[in-house]
Amino acid sequence: MTSSTTSTAHAVSPDSGEHWTAEGAWQVAEGIHRIPLPLPMDGLRAINVYVLVADDGLTLVDGGWAIPQARELLDRCLGQIGAGFGDIRRFLVTHVHRDHYTLARVLGTELGVDVTLGRGDRPALELMQDAASMIENPFAGALRTAGAAELAEEWNSPGQESDEDRLPDPTHWAFADTWLEGDTRIEVGPRTVDAVHTPGHTPGHYVYAERDAGLLFAGDHVLPTITPSIGFTMPMDQQPLGDFMASLTKVRSLPDLTILPAHGPVAPSSHTRVDELLAHHETRLADSLAALSSGPLTAHQVAGHLGWTRHEHAYDTLDVFSRGMAAMETKAHLELLVARGRATRTDTSDGVVFSAV
Known part of the structure; x- marks a missing residue:
């Protein structure tokens, strides 16, 4: 994206x-x-x-x-x-x-x-x-x-x-x-x-x-x-x-x-x-980790801290389909941060919540 x-x-x-x-x-x-x-x-x-x-x-x-x-x-x-x-x-x-x-x-x-x-x-x-x-x-x-x-x-x-x-x-x-x-x-x-x-x-x-x-x-x-x-x-x-x-x-x-x-x-x-x-992707991983500095967040919330497309559009200005794609892609970045030991994940009723280590 x-x-x-x-x-x-x-x-x-x-x-x-x-x-x-x-x-x-x-x-x-x-x-x-x-x-x-x-x-x-x-x-x-x-x-x-x-x-x-x-x-x-x-x-x-x-x-x-x-x-x-x-x-x-x-x-x-x-x-x-x-x-x-x-x-x-x-x-x-x-x-x-x-x-x-x-x-x-x-x-x-x-x-x-x-x-x-x-x-x-x-x-x-x-x-x-x-x-x-x-x-x-x-x-x-x-x-x-x-x-x-x-x-x-x-x-x-x-x-x-x-x-x-x-x-x-x-x-x-x-x-x-x-x-x-x-x-x-x-x-x-x-x-x-x-x-x-x-x-x-x-x-x-x-x-x-x-x-x-x-x-x-x-x-x-x-x-x-x-x-x-x-x-x-x-x-x-x-x-x-x-x-x-x-x-x-x-x-x-x-x-x-x-x-x-x-x-x-x-x-x-x-x-x-x-x-x-x-x-x-290393830059996106760093940006995703930086977003977690404000506290535990879901991928949907982290996506709101990032720019999208080459024009760095705000997440909430994207169409419904693109926002969904962005949320799933952000989750992929956060899951890799967990695998690298840079973040933790907790399953909740509102989705997976990620925290910086």
Whole structure:
């Protein structure tokens, strides 16, 4: 929810020379094209789907959101490189969030091709497949533990959710065909891609590194102009920020690679951006700890002491959805402070209360 660099809204991608969301199949390297697909939300305008071309067909990294506009645009842009849906052989999905997974799953089923996903994201799919039994928004409980009971009720109100949120289409959330565990290598035509497990944004998040070409298909793990949301995943994870920062350190140990992000422009250095992200979260941890100097607080209350987005907006000026995201992300920072021995936590009827040590 925060950024330390140029706004994504004004970012030009070097492969196109245009705004990164501009329609097209933009060549980022020999045999690799970036296709931005639309998202029906205000915060993020598009997701980049990457097409790897081989003699036996196409492999796509991520698939987009299963909405008609995205499907139609993907078909049209594949046509620009002389291909179509019938040429797709596999989807390598970075993580389970719907803007990455659902169109891949729908097309994978229709075409009879493999959809690959990290096994750590299987529990989220299990929840989505049982969505009809949900009596409230799946994040409402997380918001209450963050001390944001009023936000939980607002998230539960019909006005805060689309029809898909209330009752997801099960065809969008069918299980993957192949589950990734640990780090492994995948052959994509003549290419060898390292599938690197990078939990944090979600438990099953993967990045795909093609070392020979100097490329990192980064998903939402390393974004060039914004910081990925942390703590916005179901089932709840105790240490999402700790996992995320450890995964950043893991990616930092790889060679310095060109970032091919899911959101934003192509960027030149994974090392530089990882260093920025790690520094950013250390600053947020320090700010969160400083907020506790006034006494025990919930994550919702600590979030009110922090600035949000690259413009440092006050917490209470954010919309309902963004405040909920901010509260959950703040809780992730506070839980890491507890793990580091810098704070303590106490479960109360009003949510988890944190105190500085």
